Amino acid sequence: MPGTAHGAKPSAPSSMKASPSMGDMPGMDHTASGNGLSDTKDGYRLTSQDMTLAAGTRAAYRFAITGPDRKPVTRFAVDQTQRMHFYAIRSDLTGFQHLHPTMAADGVWTADLASLTPGSWRMFTSFTPDSGSGRGTAFVLSRTVTIPGTETTTPLPPAAKSTETDGYTVTVQGAPTAGMTHPLTVTVTKGGKPVTDLQPYLDTYAHLTAFHEGDVAFAHLHPTTRVNGDRGGPELSFDAELPTAGNWRLFLQFRTGGELHTAAVTLNVG
Structure with missing residues (x-):
C-alpha cells in the first residue's frame, strides 16, 4: 500500500529483507501491553x-x-x-x-x-x-x-464487514468491545467460493494487525487457528483485544500460490 488509497496492496512485501547498514533488530508483538506509541x-x-x-x-x-x-x-x-x-x-x-x-x-x-x-x-x-x-x-x-512534500490526507473508509483484494473477498465477523478480548472470525472467498489453499505465513494462515484512527495506536490480533498442513481456510479465528473505542483499520496478510496478499478493512469498536 503506497499511501495513496485505502485498501490498496502494501507498498512492500512483508517478506522483504533489508541490507545491513554501513555500521551505523526480529518479533511480532503477540503479548506486549500498551499501544506502542512511545519510543x-x-x-x-x-x-x-x-x-x-x-x-x-x-x-x-x-x-x-x-x-x-x-x-x-x-x-x-x-x-x-x-x-x-x-x-x-x-x-x-x-x-x-x-x-x-x-x-x-x-x-x-x-x-x-x-x-x-x-x-x-x-x-x-x-x-x-x-x-x-x-x-x-x-x-x-x-x-x-x-x-517532506505536499501532504494529501484521505478519509478513512467507513466500517464494513468485508473488503476485496486481488480478487479475494475477506469478511470479518465479530463485535469487539474496547478493553475486552473478543473472538473475530475472518473468512476468505474468491468468486463466491471458499478459499482452502491458504499457505502458512509467519507460522499462521493469516497475519492480522490493527491501527486506531487518530492516534495510530497499535494492536495485534492473536491467531487461534492452528496451522495443520500447507492448505488452510476458508475460516480463520483470532482473539481481538482492542483497548480503545472508535475506528480501527485492520490489515490482514495471507499467502496463496506463493503470493502475499494484503486486505484492509475498517472495524468500529464500541
Whole structure:
C-alpha cells in the first residue's frame, strides 16, 4: 500500500529483507501491553537518527534498540519465524508496510522501505529481547518520521464487514468491545467460493494487525487457528483485544500460490 488509497496492496512485501547498514533488530508483538506509541518502555528505547525520509523513492530507515544499560541490544528471540517485525504506518492509515529488517553486528537494523508519500509516518518495532532484564518480554516501540512534500490526507473508509483484494473477498465477523478480548472470525472467498489453499505465513494462515484512527495506536490480533498442513481456510479465528473505542483499520496478510496478499478493512469498536 503506497499511501495513496485505502485498501490498496502494501507498498512492500512483508517478506522483504533489508541490507545491513554501513555500521551505523526480529518479533511480532503477540503479548506486549500498551499501544506502542512511545519510543521507551522499561528501560528499552528505540533510537534512530532518521527524522525525515525522501518521498517517492525507496528509503532505508536505520534504528537500534538499546537496553537499560544504554547499549544496543543484539540478542532477540524468534517470534513467528522472525526476530523483528517492523511496520510503517501513515497518519491517515492509508500507507502500510510490514517488513522484517536485518541487523548488523553492532545492533543497528535497516528497514528497506518502499516508496512513501509526503506526510507523517509512524515506524513501529515489535520484538522480544533474548537477554538482559527484558528477556522474554514482548515490546512494541515506535517513532515518527516526516516525509517532506505536499501532504494529501484521505478519509478513512467507513466500517464494513468485508473488503476485496486481488480478487479475494475477506469478511470479518465479530463485535469487539474496547478493553475486552473478543473472538473475530475472518473468512476468505474468491468468486463466491471458499478459499482452502491458504499457505502458512509467519507460522499462521493469516497475519492480522490493527491501527486506531487518530492516534495510530497499535494492536495485534492473536491467531487461534492452528496451522495443520500447507492448505488452510476458508475460516480463520483470532482473539481481538482492542483497548480503545472508535475506528480501527485492520490489515490482514495471507499467502496463496506463493503470493502475499494484503486486505484492509475498517472495524468500529464500541
